[in-house]
Amino acid sequence: MSLFRRRSRSGSQDGGAAPVVPAPSGPPPVLDDLCGDAELLLMRDQAVAGDWAALREGLAAITDQTELTWVLIALAEVAGVEEWTSRAVAEEPDSALPLLLSGARQVAWAWEARTRQSAKHVSQDQWKAFRSRLATAEEQLFEVAEREPEWLAPWYFLQHSGRGASLDQEVCRYRFEAALRRRPGHLASHQARLQQLCAKWGGSHEAMHAFAQASMRAQPEGSPFGELVALAHLERWVDLDGGDAGRAYLTRPEVLAELREAAERSVLHPDFQRRRGWQATYNSFAMALSLAGERATAHRLFQALDGTATTFPWRYLSGTPVDQFGKHRDLCAQ
Numbered sequence: 001m002s003l004f005r006r007r008s009r010s011g012s013q014d015g016g017a018a019p020v021v022p023a024p025s026g027p028p029p030v031l032d033d034l035c036g037d038a039e040l041l042l043m044r045d046q047a048v049a050g051d052w053a054a055l056r057e058g059l060a061a062i063t064d065q066t067e068l069t070w071v072l073i074a075l076a077e078v079a080g081v082e083e084w085t086s087r088a089v090a091e092e093p094d095s096a097l098p099l100l101l102s103g104a105r106q107v108a109w110a111w112e113a114r115t116r117q118s119a120k121h122v123s124q125d126q127w128k129a130f131r132s133r134l135a136t137a138e139e140q141l142f143e144v145a146e147r148e149p150e151w152l153a154p155w156y157f158l159q160h161s162g163r164g165a166s167l168d169q170e171v172c173r174y175r176f177e178a179a180l181r182r183r184p185g186h187l188a189s190h191q192a193r194l195q196q197l198c199a200k201w202g203g204s205h206e207a208m209h210a211f212a213q214a215s216m217r218a219q220p221e222g223s224p225f226g227e228l229v230a231l232a233h234l235e236r237w238v239d240l241d242g243g244d245a246g247r248a249y250l251t252r253p254e255v256l257a258e259l260r261e262a263a264e265r266s267v268l269h270p271d272f273q274r275r276r277g278w279q280a281t282y283n284s285f286a287m288a289l290s291l292a293g294e295r296a297t298a299h300r301l302f303q304a305l306d307g308t309a310t311t312f313p314w315r316y317l318s319g320t321p322v323d324q325f326g327k328h329r330d331l332c333a334q
């Protein structure tokens with residue numbers, strides 16, 4: 001469900017890391033896409049074990065649609081969920097909850113089959129699995145949306161399946177707007193829309209940046225929506241294949257100004273609240289600011305993270321996300 005890593009013409013993206021490895025500036029980094037959330041960790045373990053009875057109880061207790069969607073995003077990445085959700089759906093034909101989890105997993109499972117390779121490196125069998133799983137996801141998610149018209153989650157995941165299926169831009173826009181009608185301030189849906197507007201998915205750089213800026217400014221200062229601006233610039237950097245062209249882009253005065261403003265309106269603003277998953281937003285800004293040479297500001301974010309690395313966006317760089325996080329953190333501490 002995420003975008004493809006690209007390599008520079010020299011074979012990797014090092015983000016301009018110094019040739020001399022700096023001394024460690026904090027605890028050993030740990031990859032934690034659950035951001036230390038104990039409740040979510042428990043649910044993930046239940047999903048791994050296929051304990052639907054326990055997992056269902058936890059999911060049913062979540063009344064906030066934004067929170068439920070956030071949990072489902074994490075559970076959809078758990079390998080093997082597709083093996084037992086079909087049984088759960090069959091055993092509870094009148095319940096939309098197992099169908100929703102199944103549809104969410106089918107989307108993530110589809111992208112796993114597709115891999116992050118460029119299209120020319122995806123085999124016919126991989127394409128077949130990708131399309132088949134997306135078709136299953138679409139069918140299940142639309143059924144959930146029909147049964148539970150107030151639910152946000154099906155429309156969030158339908159944005160990702162729609163992008164994978166290369167649906168018309170107007171159809172994809174409708175799905176985004178359907179999500180916003182249920183939760184106008186849903187950051188994850190805005191992030192999905194940002195990806196849809198990337199040039200590589202049929203959008204344009206101009207549309208992507210305009211959307212990021214407009215979305216940020218529509219929210220009060222202190223909201224996490226400034227992350228969209230940072231992500232848009234990272235996507236532009238990826239499109240330039242990193243390297244010298246990417247560094248030249250991120251260090252343009254106007255790009256630096258936008259990154260600074262976005263950080264000041266969000267993660268550096270006194271009204272910013274560290275709600276569930278805040279570490280993901282910090283990681284996005286830390287990477288963007290480090291690549292742009294704004295090391296002092298990035299250092300503040302790395303300190304707050306205390307070694308917590310997330311897979312995205314560090315996987316855009318060659319090597320492991322943990323290694324890249326540690327490399328940039330230590331570089332920014334110098």
